[in-house]
Amino acid sequence: MLKNYFKIALAVLKRRKFFTFISLFGISFTLTILMVATAFMDKILSPDYPDYKRIRSLYVSTMEYKNTKEGWMNRSDVSFYFFEHYVSTLKTVQKMAISSNAKASNAYVNNKKLVIEYKYTNADYWNVLEYQFLEGKAFQQREIDNAELVAVISEETKKAYFGDRKTVIGKYISADNINYRVIGVVENVSKTLYNFSGDMYLPYTISKDYKDIDLMGGYNAILLAKSEANVPKMKKEFDQMVKKLPLPKDFDKIYCNADPFFANITRRIAGDGTSNGLTKVVSIISLFTLLFLLLPTINLVNINITRIMERSSEIGVRKAFGASSKTLVYQFIVENLVLTFLGGVIGIILSVIVIHLINGANLISNMHLSMNFTVLFYSLIACIFFGLFSGVYPAWRMSKLNVVKALKAQ
Amino acid sequence: MIRLQNIEKVYRTDTVETLAINGISLDIAKGEFLSIMGPSGCGKSTLLNIMGLLDEPSKGNIKIDEQDISRFSDQKLAKFRNQKLGFIFQSYHLINDLRVLDNVELPLLYRTSSAKERKVLATAALEKVGLSNRLKHFPTQLSGGQRQRVAIARAIVGNPQIILADEPTGNLDSAMGNEIMDILINLNKNEGTTIVMVTHDESMAHKTHRLVRLFDGSQVQ
Ligand SMILES: Nc1ncnc2c1ncn2[C@@H]1O[C@H](COP(=O)(O)OP(=O)(O)OP(=O)(O)O)[C@@H](O)[C@H]1O
Ligand SMILES: [Mg+2]
Numbered sequence: 162m163l164k165n166y167f168k169i170a171l172a173v174l175k176r177r178k179f180f181t182f183i184s185l186f187g188i189s190f191t192l193t194i195l196m197v198a199t200a201f202m203d204k205i206l207s208p209d210y211p212d213y214k215r216i217r218s219l220y221v222s223t224m225e226y227k228n229t230k231e232g233w234m235n236r237s238d239v240s241f242y243f244f245e246h247y248v249s250t251l252k253t254v255q256k257m258a259i260s261s262n263a264k265a266s267n268a269y270v271n272n273k274k275l276v277i278e279y280k281y282t283n284a285d286y287w288n289v290l291e292y293q294f295l296e297g298k299a300f301q302q303r304e305i306d307n308a309e310l311v312a313v314i315s316e317e318t319k320k321a322y323f324g325d326r327k328t329v330i331g332k333y334i335s336a337d338n339i340n341y342r343v344i345g346v347v348e349n350v351s352k353t354l355y356n357f358s359g360d361m362y363l364p365y366t367i368s369k370d371y372k373d374i375d376l377m378g379g380y381n382a383i384l385l386a387k388s389e390a391n392v393p394k395m396k397k398e399f400d401q402m403v404k405k406l407p408l409p410k411d412f413d414k415i416y417c418n419a420d421p422f423f424a425n426i427t428r429r430i431a432g433d434g435t436s437n438g439l440t441k442v443v444s445i446i447s448l449f450t451l452l453f454l455l456l457p458t459i460n461l462v463n464i465n466i467t468r469i470m471e472r473s474s475e476i477g478v479r480k481a482f483g484a485s486s487k488t489l490v491y492q493f494i495v496e497n498l499v500l501t502f503l504g505g506v507i508g509i510i511l512s513v514i515v516i517h518l519i520n521g522a523n524l525i526s527n528m529h530l531s532m533n534f535t536v537l538f539y540s541l542i543a544c545i546f547f548g549l550f551s552g553v554y555p556a557w558r559m560s561k562l563n564v565v566k567a568l569k570a571q
Numbered sequence: 572m573i574r575l576q577n578i579e580k581v582y583r584t585d586t587v588e589t590l591a592i593n594g595i596s597l598d599i600a601k602g603e604f605l606s607i608m609g610p611s612g613c614g615k616s617t618l619l620n621i622m623g624l625l626d627e628p629s630k631g632n633i634k635i636d637e638q639d640i641s642r643f644s645d646q647k648l649a650k651f652r653n654q655k656l657g658f659i660f661q662s663y664h665l666i667n668d669l670r671v672l673d674n675v676e677l678p679l680l681y682r683t684s685s686a687k688e689r690k691v692l693a694t695a696a697l698e699k700v701g702l703s704n705r706l707k708h709f710p711t712q713l714s715g716g717q718r719q720r721v722a723i724a725r726a727i728v729g730n731p732q733i734i735l736a737d738e739p740t741g742n743l744d745s746a747m748g749n750e751i752m753d754i755l756i757n758l759n760k761n762e763g764t765t766i767v768m769v770t771h772d773e774s775m776a777h778k779t780h781r782l783v784r785l786f787d788g789s790q791v792q
Binding site: 164165169172173176177472474475477478479480481482483484485486487488563564565568 | 620623625626645646648649650652653654657658660664665666667668669670673677678680681682686725729
């Protein structure tokens, strides 16, 4: 029986090319966008090179002052002084990776300008984050203490500045007219990880602002706990330390948070010192996803109703020759499942192509998206669910049709 | 074979009530070939649909093959139609999405039969109506007479005891009409199939065993 339904379904889909096309297009397009969006989310959210220790980590990147009486507020990145002077005293922080914001400098290769984004980091930065060194190694505490002009550069920068040269260790790279000795080359980091991506990494001791005595500055840090279980303790200790910070002039409150990875992002997008914006961002994303899925579903139901209505005479004939309402409902559901399944397959193929194209076009530098197979699995389940949902109602309605009326409806 | 008792059918719309069948009782014997005639709108199709269990009467009783139909469930009714009845409609009602062979196989789909069996039976039925060379065509690629013959093949493929035909020759020229009529007569003679046929054509009606005339929902002869 099922085989017959299949055969009928394929025959019908083949004959009704327009409806089939519209439906397939809707399903596969929706699925593709969903897949690409989740691949993108996945890229941002799941542990990725070089930041693999997210479950043991908390991220600190904003400092906020408030004057609650007057309603003033001031918000900025965090100072190196704050990390060194306050955070480093916390017992639960096993290691701390400090890095500055990206700054741009100009280098010249064959009279062509090359913009090099550089960051200052501390020594533990290279211990917390797992950069892959293609050659050389990171700078150690000794180089930092001596404020040596040494640099770790990315593979991309090596290529752009030195060309196809095999090794560049010991060579000098000149940015903004300062000569840095290259001591290491690391694999490129996706730009989506903007805290860790960069063209060149330098010891913080050669920056100008690391000694400024101020809570606000141009740095951020990852605090690494001994284990996942210690993270809540670390957060608590951090919060207590923040409460005791000396209040700056004109303000009566200081907010500074050590957040998990995602909350750290949402706080910057949608939150403030008191709320991390997680609920807000998650609800907005969910709402959009729901709307995004709801529209094609309604559309599909609509197309299905028309498609099935058009075939009322067929329903009449089938009933006259011995199809029960139940059998007819099955037939239409199978038809719909075949349709959604085909749409799903096309959607997957499209997703692979689109992701491949995005990767190839290097839309965001060094970002490599990959298909998330869990998402793929759930998308297929969703597809089948929508197939059922969008087929059951019209099929049920039509199967209840009186045979004579159905036959006359032609 | 078919027993109708005091059948009434009222069509109700918001504004009017139409009494399409007004107290008809009819006994049709096994193996009988009966024709129904009457002016347009007198209720012939309605009566045939009621006999074929496609429509419910407003009042009255139907027995087919000694079985009381009124308490049948949807499932049981479907099975009953599938096994005992074959329909031929005035406007063919073939499924345009399916090929001729698949159209004819349709009644067998709702039985337990293998694909092979179905193909054999459907091909045989099409052979009987002289269309064995059109198996792969779609209905829209056939002439009216050919379509009606496909419809007949579909009606007989399941070997039903009763065939209900609503003006099977209505849309055809007289030569084609006679051909169709011969197929039905042979079916009746050779297989003993009970046939009820609605027609407008006196000459066709006279070829059958018995003629029933309707006027305004009542039997007049
Ligand atoms: N669905 C309906 N709603 C209301 N009235 C209907 C409906 N179907 C049929 N009728 C009415 O019932 C009467 C009988 O209709 P029926 O189709 O049985 O006529 P008929 O004898 O088959 O006519 P014809 O020879 O033209 O096919 C007609 O007066 C018609 O208007
Ligand atoms: Mg009629």
